[in-house]
Amino acid sequence: MSCAEPGGGVGDGPTLRLVLGDQASRSLSALSDIDQARDTVLMAEVAAEATYVPHHPKKIAFLFAVMRHFAAELEAEGIAVRYIRLDDPDNSGTIGGEVARALAATGARRVVCTQCGEYRLDRAMRGWAAEIGVPVDIREDDRFLCARAWFRDWAAGRKQVRMEHFYREMRRATGLLMDASGKPEGGQWNFDKDNRKPPDDRLGGGGAGGGLFGPPAVPSFAPDATTRAVLDLVEARFAHHFGDLHPFDYAVTRADAETALDRFIAERLPLFGDYQDAMTAGSDHLYHSVIALYLNAGLLDPLGVCRAAERAYREGAAPLNAVEGFIRQIIGWREYVRGIYWLRMPDYAETNHFGAVRDLPDFYWTAETDMACIAHVVDETRRLAYAHHIQRLMVTGTFALLAGIDPKQVCAWYLAVYADAYEWVELPNTHGMALHADGGLMASKPYAASGKYIDRMSTYCRDCRYDVKRRDGPDACPFNYLYWDFLMRHADRLGDNPRMAMPLKTLARMGDDTKRAIREDARRFLETLN
Incomplete structure (x- = not known):
């Protein structure tokens, strides 16, 4: 389904067809009616998209390699592609700037694109028609099953x-x-x-x-010459970003991605x-x-x-x-x-149900912490630009919830470090599910948990310097006293939630001395986070 935005319309003459980095699909709505005799596809590696958060080098390399391979596939089909590399000396640094340059270079009289995945870029795209002076047709992204x-x-x-x-x-x-x-x-x-x-x-x-x-083993794909060139570029430009670029073995073509899928289903x-x-x-x-x-x-x-x-x-x-x-x-x-x-959006990103304001701890970037679970997940994230959903939700996410970390800082971290992260998928999962910052729009209860959950569902606690069985004291697992401190700090907010009734009853039965010890442990730990 096509949905022209204000200023859109079909128009006549050659068309510029924009394909964004996460749109490597031949079935993309922006390409559905392409006229190979007159139209040009624009794809651009731009600094603004690579740096609005410090994306993991593997993530940047993955997307640039995917883009270059997809552009080659389109060209092999006989489609004219204007491909702007990051190191092109005339690169404007933004998607909008490259659209304007491409219009001038090709003589195209309209722009056709597919809905993007992030509100900040969507807002910019809606302004292009007025800024550039040509119709802009923003079509629905019908690769999703739900419009x-x-x-x-x-x-x-x-x-x-x-x-x-x-x-x-x-x-x-x-x-x-x-x-x-x-x-x-x-x-x-x-x-x-x-x-x-x-x-x-x-x-x-x-x-x-x-x-x-x-x-x-998860399938491994050796980089070809195109991907190796991308790796060289990313290593030169983004080595200071969090994360290991090498080894790089992700699929960057549809054929290899389908092989990865087939192997998963079979094995x-x-x-x-x-x-x-x-x-x-x-x-x-x-x-x-x-x-x-x-x-x-x-x-x-x-x-x-x-x-x-x-x-x-x-x-x-x-x-x-x-x-x-x-x-x-x-x-x-x-x-x-x-x-x-x-x-x-955009109001969703501004919610902060628990009023969390603490800065993101340094160990989310360094993995230097005695908490074995956090250290392992951050290390895996650094090496692979990947961690599975429970690691994200119940380890790094739960810690941020219990410690009262500023939701914007937490969301920016998740967006930066994972190769699959775009704001449309990252923000609700982090802001709503992991942090409950939306006040319960998505989740019926906060995903707050003590170390007991991590001990039950992982092997991390076996080699941890902290004792997951202890609730308080210098050797206790920080998740334990942070969990009870979280409940004490937010008991009024949580009191009407029937799914929190049992832990709140347990909290009410605790003696004053126990509560004071928990509060003191939490205070001492949180004051030394950074």
Whole structure:
């Protein structure tokens, strides 16, 4: 569906077709009616997009390599591509500047583009028609299964805009995992109760190649000449950014991304459900797919991905709990957070339900902390530009919630360090789910937890200098006293939440001396964070 913005319209004459870095899809709406005889595709590596937060070097390299390979594919098809490299001496440094330069160079009389994924760029794009003086046709990004307008209509008038309700609508609309009578496969919508196995020792020793019982390795793709040139550029320009550029082995073409998907479905999907919440120091990826960066950059089609997983279930190659959990992440969470983002921006980013103002600790960048869980997740993030969803939510996210870290600083960190992060997906997941800064729009309770959760679901606590069994004192796990201190500080705000009734009752039974000790431990720890 095309949705021309004010100042748009079809116009006559040659057209400039803008393709952004995360839009490497031949089915992109901006390319749907391209006239190869007259139109030009514009793709540009610009400093503004690489530095508005200090993006991980692997993330920048991934996107630039994806862009260069996609541009080559378009050119092989006979399409004229104006590709601006970051080191082009005339590079203006912004997308808008490159649009203006391309119009002057090509004589194009209109611009056609697809909706972008971040509010700041969307606002700029809506102003281009007035600034540049040509029609700008901003088309819907129909690579997503749920249009922005459909989500607005669905959310209108609802007291609670919950993902679970949205997910059921998406299952019905797509037909995924639905039986012949129109009911969910297996008689229920959600198999989360089957997807919470803690790690066992068999998951630990596999390393990069798995092991006798360990998870199989995630596919590795050797950089070709195009990608090596990108790596050289990124190393020269962005070596000061957080994160390791080398080794770089992510897929940067559709064909390789599809290989990564096929390998996941064949080798790791069967146990993905069981261990999707588990965390272990012995394996970076466990049974996770590691395809979010490919989905979010346009290399994979979300519905095609889900159908491939569903096919594995229908053919008996993967159990229902694994396939349902995987599909829910894509047509449930992925589509839902995008809907929330465009429904509530820009005000959404300004909310701060708990009034958190503390600065982000240095160890989010250095990994230098005695808390083994934080150190491991930050180190993994630094090496891979990746951590799975429970590591993000229940380790780095939960710590930031308990410690009262400024939501804007936390969100900027998540946006910078993960290769799959764009604001449409990062902000609701971090701001709403991890930090509860939206006051409960997304989550029915804060994801606050003590060290007990991390101990149950990970192997991190085994080698930690802190004692996860202790609630207070200098050797106690900081998550423990920070958890109870969080409840004490926000008891009034949490008192009306029925899902917080049990921990608040436990808190009420604590003696005054215990509460004072917890407060003192929390104060002392937080004062020395940096």
